[in-house]
Amino acid sequence: MNLNTVLKTDEIGIFALGGLGEVGKNTYVFEINNKIFIIDAGIMFPDHYLLGIDYVIPNYQYLIENESRIVGLFITHGHEDHIGGIPYLLKQAKIPKIYASGIAVDLIEHKLMEHKGLQAPRIIEYKAHHKFRFDEVEVSFVRLNHSIPDMFGIVIKTPHGNIFHTGDFKIDYTPVGPHAELDKLAKIRAKGGVLCLLSDSTNALIPGSTPSEKAIGESIDEIFQNIKGRIIIATFASNIYRMQQIVRASYLNGRKVAVVGRSMEKAMEIGIETGYIRAPKNVIIPSEEIEHYEPHQITILSTGSQGEPMAALSRIASGVHRQIKAQPNDTVIFSSSPIPGNQEGINRIIDLLYRKNVEVIINGPVADTHTSGHGAQNDLMLMLAITKPKFFIPMHGEHRMLKEHRELAISMGMKPENVLIMDNGDVAAVTSDKIKLIGKVPAGDVYIDGLGIGSTGSKLIRERKVLSEDGLLSVILSIENGELKRIPTVVSRGFIYMKSSETFINEIQEFTQSSYNTNKIKGFSEEKLKNLVETELQDYIYEATQRKPMIIASFITI
Template sequence: MAKKKRKLKVIPLGGLGEIGKNITVFEYGDDIFVVDCGIAFPEDDMLGIDLVIPDISYLTKNREKVRGIVLTHGHEDHIGALPYVLKDLNVPVYGTKLTLGLLEQKLEEHGLLNNVVLNVVKHSDVIELGCFKVEFIRSTHSIADSTALAIFTPVGTIFHTGDFKIDYTPIEGEPIDLARLAELGKKGVLLLMCDSTNVEREGYTMSEKTVGETFDEIFMNAKNRILVATFASNVHRIQQIVNAAIKFGRKIAICGRSMVNVVNVAMELGYMNVPEGLIIDIDHINKYPPEKIVIITTGSQGEPMSALTRMASGDHKKVEIIPGDLVIISANPIPGNEKLVSRVVNDLFKKGAEVIYESLADIHVSGHASQEELKLIHRLIRPKYFMPVHGEYRHLKRHANLAVELGMSPENIFIMDIGKVLELTNDSAKINGSVNAGRVLVDGLGVGDVGNIVLRDRKHLSQDGLIVVVITIEGDTGNVIAGPDVISRGFVYVRESEDLMEEIREVCKAALQKCNDKKKNDWSTKKSIIRDALRDFLYERTKRRPMILPIIMEV
């Protein structure tokens, strides 16, 4: 009897059917390795949640098999969960210099730096992780030092793009290594895993360099202070601001904690080229005339606590917006942040600043490949099987459609959910079973202690507030000896609703009387009768449904 073929398993634990928390497991026999380990930002209904990390219980259950974690680039949605995950699963981490430089900072903040093995790789390096070989291939994205991965497995080669665009004129170093992609494609690729973020956009994504040209034009005509808000991690963007500042004789001040951190790391590691003395302390900006200053700041997404938002609302300690300031928001709002950004723009205009934002000039380009770039990748790699990754369902679906248009057979394309297992041999692929996958919510110091019940209660409280009714009864007789006292929060403005509060007490008393009449004396029955009576009364009176908490104290 022929030996049963062993199979390769590819298991996305995040990043499919959602934006963020990218993480994928590759497993063959006794070997597992992981690509990326990112966070997602909380959805609107995750009230009070700080961030979301992937459920990695599948990995901790198989911890003896896990050979390492490979990182494609240093964005939060690809490395941000590591400080949480490495506490539980301490395995070697591999990534390029800047990626690990950014990770180091995070680990240091979490007090983890000394416990973790970080292995710096260069482009074209090949590492071995059990039976896997992983080659790092130069790529281009909205952060420096990003890589694509060729993963050589016992059943064939997998090509994983990571997040990417095809930028023929990157700011630093070489463009994406198309020759190597072509070579891999020629030798035969079993599975392509390709970024789907911008699959809805026609044509090509513009080169990062075009933004620099816009900066030059703006800087040339500016007569006052310039402030530029952008993503802290976009080192190339920041370099272009630096270049424009040099060209037009301005000093640079850096504002916002993450901006300061990233610029420091990038300069230390040689990813930015900044002449001595160009960067000045933010405390010294007023020593220079306005036309000699550029301030680079966080807050391009209108985040409420960010530097730019504070400047716009007049709450920033070091920078005050003055009429004539020119503010450039060099970013597009991430879906969900549109109103936050809009508020900042309004506030800046009100303070007399000029504001250049998305609808006004080419001051931002995306870091993700548009349709024509995706087509190029598909044509070069010519995979047998295809799994669209990094995107909501609609992106994955449309990326699948694009592959079909390019001639792939639909049965060779796998739109996956997180936790689903794709099993591959050298001549077959199918979805077979699933493993634990999902989200773990981080709230303050708590990791995973806020679940659906807590969120449901927060939602309920946020909509109509709360009524607490407290009654003290005598244990022996069941007689009420204090209360009902009524406390409300987030329901109505109490001072103007004293009559309503009095009525609430009456409703409680009547409900209690009913309990006594019917000899319903156990506490939980009493509580539920009070709750029902109050709920009906309040809905009738106000058409609102506050949370009702009856509390009975026995003495």
């Protein structure tokens, strides 16, 4: 597959290998005059039904087959759903250069160090004012606001017009860090305009505007002033600005900060290294020193805001954390909002905390402890109004979010035929006067399980599902010259409890024996015999128990 043969010379090819119809594994590809520009290489965290899968990455087949035409990988910001796929992409395709900015560079470097032996290309650190030329194409950057520092939208200037990829953004008039360069966007609009906009759709279903980070900082300050005991506060380890606000509220209120949870410790290290987290000396203390202070002098900054069972907060709540145990007069603050699917785990932790008479504060009408990094409808409409694109591709969102974003654009006067809703793999061809779908490239989910890339397929996942729901039953048959020599051995894991199921096990043994003997007479091969014993046993067990464990028949020839 090579789009080069499909695209006409004046056509720009635009497609995503991840990020359309989902929130995660953002990977966008732009093909301009035979050159391939990639924006972001993210991972997605697996759903609960993907048992044992660590991450999901896109199918990189197209990039592997066309690697000689790849110019570079441009990173908008350092979130996992934008950089997490980099090591796996590098293992499969040659990427000449990675362009990233600020804290994203540190996060990528840390990530690459975890993958030993990886041949990584040079990371070029871009600044807001930098421009990179690739013959007739020029790439430049527009600083926007998000929930991590150094988030840049990317402008690709082509002979046919400007493409603007927003990355993740919200409109924040009082950001914690530098202001967004909305003026730059206005300038692009004035000079040639925006031919095609790709814009973040994550919060397209949410009316109004996303609250400013600063408002949350003030609210956290206020909450801290009124708490007398220990504060345990959980947030996303990637939200460096929030971490800084928590550190600041702590020292302003005479508290030391101890960090718990591996990802939070790493984020704190990178935050301090890059200067985004600043605190007077000795404010950040090792968690071993918590005991040296009074409860009102302590803030514990913790992972686990999504109720993850292995994270620090969950362990603190259930009393199994090595150093910290929740106690009465503690206050636990969730500086986060639940990602869909995680509410149950969070409720479980809150319940545990209530049992220990711990005060719990969550984001909601009573307290503002969190704001999203993604723009709500007003923010998205402002982006559309400033850039006034000729063509528009809503990106970064599930299908209904993309559709709602499209409606917003149409309500502002965009022609419906100029807005394209796409799925991963759909290829759009864009010229100065047309946008249309022209075909598909391979795109799909690839599972990362331990060190294996894609070695765990959907068949394995189905097997794990069967094992997790109904367990395993194995029968071992000892055979000499085709004759069964012993009563078959029955082994069960997760299906029946062997010790208390003697009668049933005897029945299984008898059934297996007769199944083998009746089928053997028909002269089947060993393989076929095995299959027959397994299927007949399956039916027998289903009849008896209404359950379908995984059944394995093994023949041992004596």
